[in-house]
Amino acid sequence: MEWKRGVLMWFIKASGKRKIVEFIGLSIFLIFFFGPLVNLLLLAFSGEWQYPEALPQAWSLEWWSFVLQDDSIVRSMWLSFLIATIVTLISLIICIPAAYAFARIQFPLRRFFLFSFLLTNAFPKMGLYVAIAVLFYQLNIMNTFTGIILIHVINTLMFMTWIPSAAFENVHRSQEEAARDAGASPLRVFWHITLPMAKPGIIVASVFTFLSSLDEAEGTFLVGIPDYQTMPVIMYSIIADYPSTAGAVFSVILTLPTIILLLAARRFVGAESFANGLRMK
Numbered sequence: 001m002e003w004k005r006g007v008l009m010w011f012i013k014a015s016g017k018r019k020i021v022e023f024i025g026l027s028i029f030l031i032f033f034f035g036p037l038v039n040l041l042l043l044a045f046s047g048e049w050q051y052p053e054a055l056p057q058a059w060s061l062e063w064w065s066f067v068l069q070d071d072s073i074v075r076s077m078w079l080s081f082l083i084a085t086i087v088t089l090i091s092l093i094i095c096i097p098a099a100y101a102f103a104r105i106q107f108p109l110r111r112f113f114l115f116s117f118l119l120t121n122a123f124p125k126m127g128l129y130v131a132i133a134v135l136f137y138q139l140n141i142m143n144t145f146t147g148i149i150l151i152h153v154i155n156t157l158m159f160m161t162w163i164p165s166a167a168f169e170n171v172h173r174s175q176e177e178a179a180r181d182a183g184a185s186p187l188r189v190f191w192h193i194t195l196p197m198a199k200p201g202i203i204v205a206s207v208f209t210f211l212s213s214l215d216e217a218e219g220t221f222l223v224g225i226p227d228y229q230t231m232p233v234i235m236y237s238i239i240a241d242y243p244s245t246a247g248a249v250f251s252v253i254l255t256l257p258t259i260i261l262l263l264a265a266r267r268f269v270g271a272e273s274f275a276n277g278l279r280m281k
Contacts, residue, residue, distance in 0.1 A: 114162070167202060
């Protein structure tokens with residue numbers, strides 16, 4: 001009986017130590033992840049904050065007024081959201097049929113073409129953009145809205161092809177075959193069976209595409225300057241020419257869409273659906 005009690009006490013102590021280690025690990029992660037965001041929020045609303053004070057000595061909305069009243073900054077916000085929306089729609093139109101073909105049709109070099117969509121992320125972006133800029137000069141689309149849309153679409157091809165392709169591939173063919181046996185046409189099967197079941201993966205891809213376009217800076221800077229300045233592009237000048245408080249305000253504005261879209265996607269897409277959307281067979 002004594003040895004059983006000793007083993008029980010050992011397990012209790014071991015469990016307590018494990019929970020302490022887990023708590024410490026979780027605390028470090030939360031500080032590492034949320035610490036910069038909290039610091040950014042405090043800085044954005046601070047009027048005076050000097051080291052070594054832990055909190056601002058004064059609070060102010062002065063730089064919020066400055067950012068929101070500057071016409072060029074407001075234009076850059078609208079331009080960024082407009083470009084991101086157009087890029088997402090174009091990517092859906094182009095890539096969803098391609099993703100379905102990759103998932104359902106076995107053709108020569110299928111894997112090669114699928115992996116080719118990774119090339120835009122396999123090399124340093126600036127080198128890729130310089131090569132694209134040479135082509136854009138020849139096509140006379142430098143410093144044009146069309147050029148910016150194209151450079152953003154190139155960056156989103158991987159998201160809008162890989163994730164929906166995996167989502168389509170994880171749709172059970174037996175359900176499609178059952179609908180066909182019931183007399184449904186191929187288009188009706190796709191619209192009412194395949195597409196709704198692949199919707200979580202398509203939503204995830206659309207969110208990533210929108211956010212990727214919203215955060216794109218290097219390609220926009222190279223192709224669109226000086227006439228087209230999106231939020232990430234104009235943020236460089238704000239950080240260089242104004243106090244850090246102004247940069248913090250702009251960073252909060254740039255971060256908010258990311259948080260809102262991810263929370264919205266989380267409501268419709270669970271962790272299991274997200275994993276299925278990334279799993280290639």
